Amino acid sequence: MICNEKMYALGAKRSVIRELFEYGKQRKAAVGEENVFDFSLGNPSVPPPKEVKEALLRLLDGENETALHGYTSAQGDKGVRETIAKNYEKAFGFAFDPDLMYMTCGAAASLTITLNAIVSSEKDEIVTFAPFFPEYRVFTEKAGAKLVAVPPAEGLDVNEEAFRLSLTENTRAVIINSPNNPSGVVYKEEKIRKVAEILKETSEKFGRPIYLISDEPYRALVFEGKPLCLPSFYRDTIVCYSYSKALSLPGERIGYIAVSPLAFEAKDLYLAICGAGRALGYVCAPSLFQYLVRECDTMTSDIEIYRANRDKLFGRLTEMGFSCAYPSGAFYLFMKAPSGDANEFSEEAKKFDILVVPSDSFGCEGYVRIAYCVSPDMIERSMPAFEKLAEKYFGKRK
Ligand code: PLP
Numbered sequence: 001m002i003c004n005e006k007m008y009a010l011g012a013k014r015s016v017i018r019e020l021f022e023y024g025k026q027r028k029a030a031v032g033e034e035n036v037f038d039f040s041l042g043n044p045s046v047p048p049p050k051e052v053k054e055a056l057l058r059l060l061d062g063e064n065e066t067a068l069h070g071y072t073s074a075q076g077d078k079g080v081r082e083t084i085a086k087n088y089e090k091a092f093g094f095a096f097d098p099d100l101m102y103m104t105c106g107a108a109a110s111l112t113i114t115l116n117a118i119v120s121s122e123k124d125e126i127v128t129f130a131p132f133f134p135e136y137r138v139f140t141e142k143a144g145a146k147l148v149a150v151p152p153a154e155g156l157d158v159n160e161e162a163f164r165l166s167l168t169e170n171t172r173a174v175i176i177n178s179p180n181n182p183s184g185v186v187y188k189e190e191k192i193r194k195v196a197e198i199l200k201e202t203s204e205k206f207g208r209p210i211y212l213i214s215d216e217p218y219r220a221l222v223f224e225g226k227p228l229c230l231p232s233f234y235r236d237t238i239v240c241y242s243y244s245k246a247l248s249l250p251g252e253r254i255g256y257i258a259v260s261p262l263a264f265e266a267k268d269l270y271l272a273i274c275g276a277g278r279a280l281g282y283v284c285a286p287s288l289f290q291y292l293v294r295e296c297d298t299m300t301s302d303i304e305i306y307r308a309n310r311d312k313l314f315g316r317l318t319e320m321g322f323s324c325a326y327p328s329g330a331f332y333l334f335m336k337a338p339s340g341d342a343n344e345f346s347e348e349a350k351k352f353d354i355l356v357v358p359s360d361s362f363g364c365e366g367y368v369r370i371a372y373c374v375s376p377d378m379i380e381r382s383m384p385a386f387e388k389l390a391e392k393y394f395g396k397r398k
Pocket of ligand 1: 042105106107108109133177180181215217242243244250255
């Protein structure tokens with residue numbers, strides 16, 4: 001083969017999620033859209049706030065069309081970064097420096113840029129907490145490092161002891177994602193404090209900082225309590241944010257990286273981020289959407305719809321006998337496969353036209369992910385199918 005074999009393998013092998021989604025399309029054509037219960041994709045089902053459309057129209061109606069569609073600075077428009085930093089400070093009381101922020105094409109770009117900026121040797125290790133977003137492995141390996149997964153504690157929480165043991169002198173960064181995809185779990189403040197403590201101790205022990213990469217596409221989707229400001233817990237934090245879920249704009253590819261001004265060698269790290277952005281071709285994030293987020297940064301799509309979906313699904317599925325960790329955020333439920341075999345359970349669910357993603361690619365065996373960013377109506381219609389599935393495993397309910 002003349003091309004890059006690793007890239008070929010990535011391109012040729014569709015992700016399990018995409019496979020299921022394609023299968024769903026075929027089933028819908030065969031048995032009718034309303035009879036397939038597709039919980040495979042994390043595509044927001046709630047429209048963007050109405051202010052998004054209003055702001056877009058205002059921007060498009062503005063005077064300087066060439067500037068609107070033109071290149072911004074490589075790291076993003078300064079005014080946009082200043083506004084985001086100001087809003088963050090108002091919300092969390094923590095001041096980012098706009099000169100340490102980089103506008104990107106969503107969280108995927110934020111992560112891959114950050115990892116490429118940090119990794120410098122093939123011995124480098126990036127630690128993350130299972131279950132995790134499968135692309136962490138792809139991004140980490142492409143950056144030239146090894147991904148190390150920490151198995152979860154009860155309730156899919158952070159396992160402190162396993163975390164401590166996973167850190168070595170080769171650990172360069174830890175990726176944390178709360179609210180979590182695929183579990184919907186939101187790590188509690190005490191846990192984040194503990195993670196920070198362990199990182200601080202280990203960084204001191206090895207005499208070099210371990211960066212904390214906080215992947216936050218679901219920060220605005222917290223149903224109980226408030227989202228946390230990770231840089232206020234741990235100095236060496238880099239926030240990777242995205243508007244894909246918060247404003248229901250996944251197709252527009254907009255987000256940012258914010259290096260904490262308190263981080264070790266923050267300016268050098270930021271320059272490495274600018275370099276990685278340049279090397280990867282991620283410069284000048286889409287300008288129309290940079291200006292849009294300047295206007296709409298503080299808004300969120302109507303998360304009450306997700307909350308109602310969560311309440312209904314979690315309530316009914318646990319009543320039927322299934323078990324899931326309590327999902328306080330995002331729009332996912334991570335349900336235990338009653339047989340312990342995720343693939344078998346996902347295949348069994350398919351027989352009732354329920355499409356749920358087996359958990360192996362999330363680094364955690366024996367679960368399926370249910371993405372409940374779907375219409376409330378579909379959830380209601382799926383209930384008899386879930387009842388039949390439950391009957392298979394737990395028998396008929398009295
Ligand atoms: N990180 C997590 C945990 C995600 O779930 C996703 C997308 O689903 C991403 C990153 C990538 O987000 P984006 O669409 O903003 O690139």
